[in-house]
Amino acid sequence: MSTNKGTAFDFGLFKRLMKHARPYRLTFYSVALTAVLVSLFSVARPYLLKITVDDYIQHKDYEGMLFYIALMLIMLICGVISQLSFIYYANWLGQSVIKDIRIKLFRHMLGFKMKYYDNSSIGILVTRAVNDMQRIGEIFSQGLFMIVSDLLQMFVVAGVMLFTSWKLSLIVFAILPLILYATRLFQKAMKVAFTEVRAQVANLNSFVQERISGMKIVQLYTREKIEYEKFGEINEKHKTAWLKTVWYNSIFFPVAELASSITIGLVVWYGGLRTIAGDDIELGSVFMFIEMSQMLFRPLRQIADKFNTLQMGMVAANRVFGILDTESSIEDKGTVMANNLRGDIHFKDVHFGYLKDEEVLHGISFDVKSGQTIAIVGATGAGKSTIINLLNRFYEINSGEIKIDQVNINDYTLASLRGRIAVVLQDVFLFADTIFHNINLKNPEITEEQVHEAAKGIGIHDFIMSLPGGYNYNVKERGTMLSSGQRQLIAFLRAYVSNPDILVLDEATSSVDSHSEQLIQTATEKITEGRTSIVIAHRLATIKKADKILVMDAGEVVESGTHRELLQKEGGYYKNLYEVQFMAEEETI
Incomplete structure (x- = not known):
C-alpha cells in the first residue's frame, strides 16, 4: 500500500487499478476513441468559423457561408453524439470496475479472522466498501478519460494555432507556464487535502454508525449531550478538512480565469492592430484565437478539477487496496472433509x-x-x-x-x-x-x-x-x-x-x-x-x-x-x- 502522501500521482497504484479494467478492454478502447472524437469535433468548429469569416462573410459569399454554417452544425451534432457516448460508457466502465473490486473486497473480508474485526471499526470498513468504491468509479467516469480528452483537445488546439498564426500563438503560449505552474501546485496540495478528507469521512461514518447502533445505551445513561458535543468536534474536523480543499479551489480558479481574460485581451489588442494595419493576421483568425484560447485554458482548469476527482479516487483506491493486501485470514490448508463426524x-x-x-x-x-x-x-x-x-x-x-x-x-x-x-x-x-x-x-x-x-x-x-x-x-x-x-x-x-x-x-x-x-x-x-x-x-x-x-x-x-x-x-x-x-x-x- 502506498504511503507517500506528498506524491502528486502514484503510478504504481494506478497501474494496479487499471488491471481491473482488463475484462472490459473493448469498452475501455471505445471510450478512449470517443475521447479523441470529442476533441476533434470541438476544435473543428472554431476553425470552420475562421474560414467562414475570412473567405465568405468578408467576401459576401452567401452560399459559401451557408455551406460552412451547415458544416459547423454537423460538427456540433457529431460532437454531441460523441460526448453522449463518451459520458455513458465511461460511467458504465467505472461502475463495472468498482462492482468487481467491491465483490473482491467483500469476499476477502468474509475470510478475515475474528481478531481483525475485534480491532477494526465497522463504520470505517463500511466507508471502504461503499463511499471509497464510488470514488474509485469516478476515476473512470469523471477523472481519467476526461483528463485524456482535455489533453488531446489542448494539443490539437495548440497545433491549429501554430499552423494559423505563430505570432498570436506566442501571446497565448506565454501565459501557459503560469497556468501550468499553478496547476502543479494545486494538484500537490489537493492530494494531501483529500487524504485528510477521506480520513475524516471515515471517522464521521464510524462515529455515527456506532452511536446509532448503541442509541439505547446513549439514552439509558443520558449521554446525549456528551455524544452531541463529541459529534460536533468530529464534524468540525470534517468541515475543516473540506474547507481546505475549497480554499485551494478558491485560489486556483480565479487565477486561471484572470490569466484567460488577460490572454483574450492581448489577442484582441494585437490581432486587431495587425488586422487594421493589413498585416498577415486576418479577422477570422482573431475570432478563432479568442475561442481557441478559451478551449486551451478551460481544459487546464477542468484538468485541475478532474485531477481532484482522480486524486480522491486514488486515495480511496489506496485505502481499499490496503484492506485487500491485509493478510488476516485463517489458513485453510486442510484436505480432510468433515462429513458425518462422530464428535470425539x-x-x-x-x-x-x-x-x-x-x-x-x-x-x-x-x-x-x-x-x-x-x-x-x-x-x-x-x-x-x-x-x-x-x-x-x-x-x-x-x-x-x-x-x-x-x-x-x-x-x-x-x-x-x-x-x-x-x-x-x-x-x-x-x-x-x-x-x-x-x-x-x-x-x-x-x-x-x-x-x-x-x-x-x-x-x-x-x-x-x-x-x-x-x-x-x-x-x-x-x-x-x-x-x-x-x-x-x-x-x-x-x-x-x-x-x-x-x-x-x-x-x-x-x-x-x-x-x-x-x-x-x-x-x-x-x-x-x-x-x-x-x-x-x-x-x-x-x-x-x-x-x-x-x-x-x-x-x-x-x-x-x-x-x-x-x-x-x-x-x-x-x-x-x-x-x-x-x-x-x-x-x-
Whole structure:
C-alpha cells in the first residue's frame, strides 16, 4: 500500500487499478476513441468559423457561408453524439470496475479472522466498501478519460494555432507556464487535502454508525449531550478538512480565469492592430484565437478539477487496496472433509491469547466422547467462550492441539468443519429478513417444509405461526421486532435444521423468560440426543443433566466430573460456586 502522501500521482497504484479494467478492454478502447472524437469535433468548429469569416462573410459569399454554417452544425451534432457516448460508457466502465473490486473486497473480508474485526471499526470498513468504491468509479467516469480528452483537445488546439498564426500563438503560449505552474501546485496540495478528507469521512461514518447502533445505551445513561458535543468536534474536523480543499479551489480558479481574460485581451489588442494595419493576421483568425484560447485554458482548469476527482479516487483506491493486501485470514490448508463426524473432541495443552503476551488459556486439556453433553462453568473471563471460538477456528491457538475424531482441526477444510458445528450464542444476531431466511440462512438445501417440521419437533412452530405472516415475518435489523427469548428460539431452530454433529450452546438460556426457557430446554433435549454437545452453562437444569462438567478459573480447568462427583469435593471450586449461585436459583424454582 502506498504511503507517500506528498506524491502528486502514484503510478504504481494506478497501474494496479487499471488491471481491473482488463475484462472490459473493448469498452475501455471505445471510450478512449470517443475521447479523441470529442476533441476533434470541438476544435473543428472554431476553425470552420475562421474560414467562414475570412473567405465568405468578408467576401459576401452567401452560399459559401451557408455551406460552412451547415458544416459547423454537423460538427456540433457529431460532437454531441460523441460526448453522449463518451459520458455513458465511461460511467458504465467505472461502475463495472468498482462492482468487481467491491465483490473482491467483500469476499476477502468474509475470510478475515475474528481478531481483525475485534480491532477494526465497522463504520470505517463500511466507508471502504461503499463511499471509497464510488470514488474509485469516478476515476473512470469523471477523472481519467476526461483528463485524456482535455489533453488531446489542448494539443490539437495548440497545433491549429501554430499552423494559423505563430505570432498570436506566442501571446497565448506565454501565459501557459503560469497556468501550468499553478496547476502543479494545486494538484500537490489537493492530494494531501483529500487524504485528510477521506480520513475524516471515515471517522464521521464510524462515529455515527456506532452511536446509532448503541442509541439505547446513549439514552439509558443520558449521554446525549456528551455524544452531541463529541459529534460536533468530529464534524468540525470534517468541515475543516473540506474547507481546505475549497480554499485551494478558491485560489486556483480565479487565477486561471484572470490569466484567460488577460490572454483574450492581448489577442484582441494585437490581432486587431495587425488586422487594421493589413498585416498577415486576418479577422477570422482573431475570432478563432479568442475561442481557441478559451478551449486551451478551460481544459487546464477542468484538468485541475478532474485531477481532484482522480486524486480522491486514488486515495480511496489506496485505502481499499490496503484492506485487500491485509493478510488476516485463517489458513485453510486442510484436505480432510468433515462429513458425518462422530464428535470425539480432544484438547491437549492448548495455550491461547487474544493479545500478544497475554494468555487467556494456560494449557487446557480435556476430552469429550461422542454423544456426550459437557457443561463448562466458571466466572466471567475464565475462558469458557474462548474454547468455543477455538473449536470453530475463529482464532488460531498459540500452542497445543485440538482434535475432532482423532484428526487435528487444522487438517479439516474450514468450511466443512464449521458446517458440522452449530453454535447458539447468548447474543443472537438476526438479519433484517424473514424468520424463514434467518433460520435457513438462504441455504437452498434447507426447504421451508424441513423448517416447519423442525420447528414442530422442538415445539416452537405455534410461536412462529402466531406472528404476523408466520415464517415470512420480517424481524427488521438485528431482530429488534422480537424479544430476546424469541430470538433465542429462532437461533435454536437455526442450529437444529443444520443437523450438526457437534452442538455448542454459549449461555443460550441466560437471558430468556421462563416460558422461552422451557421451550429451549425441550429443544435442547431433542437436539442434543445422539450428538456431542458443549454447553457453557448458566442455568442449573443444564448442569445437572450434563455427562461431565468442566470447571474453569483464570484460563485453566481446575475441576472436572459429574454434578454429583463435584459436590462431594469438600472446599471444591464447583461446590462453592454451586452454593453461592446455583442453590439460590434452585430455591426460586
